[in-house]
Amino acid sequence: MGRYLLRRLGFALFLVLAVSSASLLLTRLAPGDLATEQALSLDPAALVRLRGELGLDRPLTAQYLSWLGGVLQLDFGRSLLYGRPVSDLIGERALNTAMLALAALMLATIVGLPLGVYSGSRSRGVGRAIVRALSVVALSVPPLIGSLALVFLAARTGWLPVGGMTSASGAELTWAQWLADLARHLPVPALALALPLAATLERLQSQAIAKATREPFVAASRARGLDSVQAILRHAWPASLPSVLGLYGVMIGSLFSGSFVVEVVTAWPGLGRLMYDALKARDLYLVAGCAASGAFFLAAGTWLADVLLALTDPRVRSEEVV
Amino acid sequence: MTRRAAVFVLILAMVAVVAPLLAPYEAGTGFRDFLHAPPMPPRLDGFNPPVAYPLILADRLEQRFTVDRTRTIRLPWFADPGGEPVFLLGSDHFGRDVLSRLLYGARTSVGLALFATLGAVLIGVLAGAWAGLRGGWVDEAVMRVADFVLILPVIYVVLVLRSVLPLVLPASTVFLLVAWIFVAVGWPFVAKGVRAIVATERDREYVQAARSLGAGPARILIHHLIPACSGHLVVQATLLLPGFILAEATLSFVGLGFPDPVASWGTMLAEAGNYNAIARFSWTLAPAVAIFAIVLATNLIASPDHEN
Numbered sequence: 001m002g003r004y005l006l007r008r009l010g011f012a013l014f015l016v017l018a019v020s021s022a023s024l025l026l027t028r029l030a031p032g033d034l035a036t037e038q039a040l041s042l043d044p045a046a047l048v049r050l051r052g053e054l055g056l057d058r059p060l061t062a063q064y065l066s067w068l069g070g071v072l073q074l075d076f077g078r079s080l081l082y083g084r085p086v087s088d089l090i091g092e093r094a095l096n097t098a099m100l101a102l103a104a105l106m107l108a109t110i111v112g113l114p115l116g117v118y119s120g121s122r123s124r125g126v127g128r129a130i131v132r133a134l135s136v137v138a139l140s141v142p143p144l145i146g147s148l149a150l151v152f153l154a155a156r157t158g159w160l161p162v163g164g165m166t167s168a169s170g171a172e173l174t175w176a177q178w179l180a181d182l183a184r185h186l187p188v189p190a191l192a193l194a195l196p197l198a199a200t201l202e203r204l205q206s207q208a209i210a211k212a213t214r215e216p217f218v219a220a221s222r223a224r225g226l227d228s229v230q231a232i233l234r235h236a237w238p239a240s241l242p243s244v245l246g247l248y249g250v251m252i253g254s255l256f257s258g259s260f261v262v263e264v265v266t267a268w269p270g271l272g273r274l275m276y277d278a279l280k281a282r283d284l285y286l287v288a289g290c291a292a293s294g295a296f297f298l299a300a301g302t303w304l305a306d307v308l309l310a311l312t313d314p315r316v317r318s319e320e321v322v
Numbered sequence: 323m324t325r326r327a328a329v330f331v332l333i334l335a336m337v338a339v340v341a342p343l344l345a346p347y348e349a350g351t352g353f354r355d356f357l358h359a360p361p362m363p364p365r366l367d368g369f370n371p372p373v374a375y376p377l378i379l380a381d382r383l384e385q386r387f388t389v390d391r392t393r394t395i396r397l398p399w400f401a402d403p404g405g406e407p408v409f410l411l412g413s414d415h416f417g418r419d420v421l422s423r424l425l426y427g428a429r430t431s432v433g434l435a436l437f438a439t440l441g442a443v444l445i446g447v448l449a450g451a452w453a454g455l456r457g458g459w460v461d462e463a464v465m466r467v468a469d470f471v472l473i474l475p476v477i478y479v480v481l482v483l484r485s486v487l488p489l490v491l492p493a494s495t496v497f498l499l500v501a502w503i504f505v506a507v508g509w510p511f512v513a514k515g516v517r518a519i520v521a522t523e524r525d526r527e528y529v530q531a532a533r534s535l536g537a538g539p540a541r542i543l544i545h546h547l548i549p550a551c552s553g554h555l556v557v558q559a560t561l562l563l564p565g566f567i568l569a570e571a572t573l574s575f576v577g578l579g580f581p582d583p584v585a586s587w588g589t590m591l592a593e594a595g596n597y598n599a600i601a602r603f604s605w606t607l608a609p610a611v612a613i614f615a616i617v618l619a620t621n622l623i624a625s626p627d628h629e630n
Contacts, residue, residue: 019474023482030486140618142568144575145610148595155601162597257477264576265595275478276576279485287482294478302473 008306012299017071020292024067027279027287028060067285076292077285081278086289089274094293096165097270100262101255103186104193112198113244116205120240121213121232131202139199143258147192147265154188161185163267189266193258197251204247208240215239241312249305252298324553326623327560331436334563334616338432341425346398346408349426349585353407353417358385358603361412361420364397371400374408412605414593423585424608430586431609434497435566438504439559445505446512446558447551451543453513454520465517468510476507480569484578493584500573504566511562515554523550561624564617571613587613 051057058066070077076086119131141149154160161167166181212218213236221231260272267273275290277283342349353359362374373394380386395406407413411420453464471479483503491499523529524547532542567587573579574588575595582589587609593599594606 026482026486031488136621137618140614140621142613142617144568144572144591145614145617148591148600148607148610151597152600152604152607155597156604253473253475256475260475260477260481261572261575276481279481280489291478291482294475298473298475 005303005307005310008303012296012303015299016292016295019295020071020288021064021068023291024284024288025060025064027282027284028063030282063284067288071292076289079278079283079286079289081281081283081286086285089286090271090289090293093269093271093274094297096268097259097263097272098297100186100189100193100268100270101259103190104197104259105251105255107190107194108197108201111194112201113205115198116202116244117209117232117237119202120206120209121228121236135199135202137199138195139203141195143192143196143261144265146195147189147262150188150192151266160188162188165269189262189268192262192266193255196258197255200247200251201244205240205244208243209236212236212240238312242309245305245308245312248308249302252301252305255301256294256298324556327556330619330623331556331559331563334432335436338429338436341428345419345422345425346410347419347422349418349423350583351418351422353413353419355379356387356407356409356413356417358415358606359387359409359413359417361605362389362408362410364408364410365394367394372397374410376406411608412603414590414606415599415603420590420605420608423590424587424612426585427587427590427609428612430497430580430584431567431570431588434501434570434586435504435563437497438501438508438566439562441501441505442508442562443512443555443559445509447516447548447555449509450513450516450551451520451547454517455524455539455543455547457521461517461521464513468513471507471510472514474507476565477569477572479507480504480573481576481578484573489578490581493580496580500570500579504569508562508566512555512558515558516551519551519554520547523547557624560620564613564620567613567616571609 048057067077074087076090078084079086079089082089115131115135119128119135122128151162154162161184165185166178167185209232213232215236217239218231218236221235222228226234256272259270260276262268263270263272264276271290271293275287275294278286278290356377356379359377362377364372364374367373373396376390376393376395377387378390380388395401395408397410398408401408407419409419409421411424413419414423449464449468453461480503483506484500487499524542529542529546532546537545570579570586571588571591574586575592577592579588580586582593590606590609594603594609599606
């Protein structure tokens with residue numbers, strides 16, 4: 001199992017490097033650079049000087065190699081747009097995105113898994129039909145639509161503030177007040193992100209439970225006198241977990257895609273917005289840094305899902321080659 | 323499911339073709355006295371064509387309207403041209419009819435998604451069939467690339483690819499470029515299944531029979547292997563379509579899709595998507611409802627009724 005996880009780790013590092021290099025090179029090769037925006041207001045000589053200061057006049061390979069050399073020492077360069085180290089900027093924003101993504105993931109898990117166990121362990125009934133219907137509807141609300149709908153609801157009812165992470169007066173709040181303010185801003189984006197995820201989890205858990213309850217060992221536990229709830233919770237559910245946990249690794253990608261959209265709609269200051277701004281301004285190093293951190297989270301997520309899978313499924317643990 | 327999916331894709335294609343013909347106004351026609359006019363519900367008028375109550379501008383600055391219940395006007399399809407406008411779904415901030423733009427936008431958004439789906443299926447079939455037929459390192463390489471593309475967060479890839487291209491482009495160029503970007507992220511979904519099917523089917527008796535009768539690889543592929551994949555292709559197309567519609571909406575929403583005057587569901591949402599507009603002029607969110615309906619239809623088709 002150790003070797004397997006190590007191999008996945010190697011692949012993850014490769015992924016981070018490949019994705020960030022590709023985005024750096026693509027951004028560099030794209031028409032226009034950060035100085036183009038100032039082209040109208042500056043005379044040609046000043047423009048050349050600005051390019052020189054920003055290091056945009058160097059050949060592609062030299063620029064890439066010096067960036068790569070920095071990255072190997074965990075130095076991602078300075079943002080041309082903000083004039084600050086890329087790692088600082090990303091650290092702040094990645095925390096916000098991680099908070100949003102974690103909240104959504106927890107919400108989806110808390111809602112999705114129990115409902116999935118419930119609907120999967122029955123073959124008919126009103127409750128199951130209601131869960132099914134709700135799940136199909138939630139599955140059909142992609143984050144873009146969901147966040148627009150929730151912002152609409154919040155704005156109309158006035159129950160929750162919309163836009164941003166804290167209110168505008170966030171600066172002079174105490175720590176506890178800031179936390180309370182954050183807790184009021186979080187539900188709208190988190191719910192928009194969580195709805196389709198919860199539905200996906202519900203469906204998969206439902207199918208996995210239905211499959212597990214047909215296994216002979218569940219029938220055997222019933223024969224030993226366990227009631228149906230006990231048999232499901234103690235035998236069927238653990239057996240169904242590996243296939244559900246496998247989904248978490250796949251979900252990280254959609255969590256990322258979804259959080260970008262939600263961040264734009266609800267003005268949540270996260271990684272997605274940062275990357276979007278960096279792309280539009282052709283801020284090479286910031287783009288590459290954002291891509292690297294995105295790839296890192298993606299790889300870390302899939303890696304974590306693999307570890308979880310190995311922990312819950314004894315068959316994976318013993319297999320050396322997967 | 324295959325048949326229902328095929329019908330669904332055909333209906334969407336029909337919508338893209340027919341919708342603009344049903345639009346009461348041109349997509350770009352703005353009525354300056356009716357900025358952000360609320361929806362005007364149609365009423366039945368005996369055996370005559372349905373009518374609506376006209377709006378009266380109450381406050382130009384606040385964009386408030388009152389309904390004049392003393393008289394009725396005919397719906398645009400039945401009225402003489404040049405009469406008072408009727409906005410069944412309200413109007414946007416330029417006084418353009420939301421219903422008309424929704425219908426014209428269907429051509430842009432659904433048309434783009436259909437085009438990209440077709441491209442993704444085509445590339446996916448070619449890549450998958452090549453990998454499945456050749457096997458060996460070709461198979462390995464194609465599948466590795468496909469797996470790599472599959473784990474990337476799609477919207478970021480689309481975002482990066484779109485934003486490294488020139489930002490201001492004519493609408494027709496945007497259409498083609500965005501479609502190709504969608505093809506680039508969509509083909510692996512098709513290719514993986516095609517490869518699996520081709521790899522198992524190529525050794526089956528009927529393929530051997532065709533080969534021994536002298537059929538070349540191209541003939542075997544077109545006449546025997548691709549028909550074997552048709553179910554998979556229809557299913558994948560059904561799943562890709564709403565994804566691409568949503569991707570266009572997202573791109574245009576953040577300003578990297580179609581330029582503003584073009585009516586697409588994404589550009590419409592981009593205009594509707596600020597807080598004041600959402601709360602006060604919620605009818606401009608009509609494309610969101612359309613997208614929800616399409617995704618819901620897809621999920622209902624794709625969900626097996628008797629999975630347990």
